[in-house]
Amino acid sequence: MRRVFVVLAGLLFLAILAQFYFAAVGAFDRPRDDDSFALHSITGMVLIPLLSILTTLAAALARAPGRLIGLTLAPLGLLVVQVLIIVVGNVISGGADEETGLAGLVVFGLHAVNALVMMGAAAAVLRQARAFATGKSTMDAPQPAPVV
Ligand code: HEM
Structure with missing residues (x-):
């Protein structure tokens, strides 16, 4: 089960990497239409959530430390x-079909920043899953006793 956990964490990392690629595919598609971001949409709304849930499930079944299971939820x-960034950006812009004002753009830009944070989280999950599978995990190390 530990191997399955590592494989799923690896697939999740790759799916998030692909998500960056699909964002660029959508941005460069000409003429821009409703299908431009189709791959980005499917990966973001179906593949990544599915792999995330399966990774957490595999971590639990592999009896990973609680902190590591928690990390897989990140x-x-x-x-x-x-x-939520897209929802808030649309609300601030007055609707999905309305012109994006400055405030809306500032919010939408956070989608790229949060994407990087997500990539970092998936990398951490993969690193820790591999350490757990090879018995080198430090996530279940006992906490040092408080100094009185
Ligand atoms: C971790 C990486 C990313 C994830 C998980 C992610 C996820 C999502 C999701 C779930 C949606 C909504 C799709 C829908 O409503 O059907 C979306 C839309 C969008 N994302 Fe991302 N995204 C990521 C990275 C990026 C990056 C790096 C960019 C560009 C710099 C980007 C640009 C967009 C755009 C422009 C849309 C709106 C597409 C449309 O109008 O249909 N995304 N993203």
């Missing part, structure tokens, strides 16, 4: 933030 939490 990419999914950040994905919710990704969607």
Whole structure:
């Protein structure tokens, strides 16, 4: 099960990497239409959530330390933030079809920053999953006793 955990964490990392690629595909598609971001949409709304949930499930079944299981939830939490950024940006702009004002653009830009944070979280999950599988995890190390 530890191997399955590592494989799923690796696939999650790769899916997030691909998501950056699909963002550029959408941005350069000409003429821009509703399908331009189709791959980005499917990967973001289906593939990444699915892989995130399976990774957490595999971590739990592999009896990973609680802190590591918690860490596997980070990419999914950040994905919710990704969607919220779009929702808030649209509300501030007065609707998805309205012209984006400065305030809306400032919010939308956070989608790229949060994407980097998500990538970092997925990398950390993969690193820790590999350490756990090879018995080198420090996440279940006992906490040092408080100095009195
Ligand atoms: C961790 C990486 C990323 C994730 C998980 C992610 C996720 C998402 C999701 C879930 C949506 C909503 C799709 C929908 O409503 O159907 C979306 C839309 C969008 N994302 Fe990302 N995204 C990521 C990175 C990026 C980057 C790096 C950019 C560009 C710099 C970008 C640009 C966009 C744009 C322009 C849309 C709106 C597309 C449209 O109008 O249909 N995303 N993203």
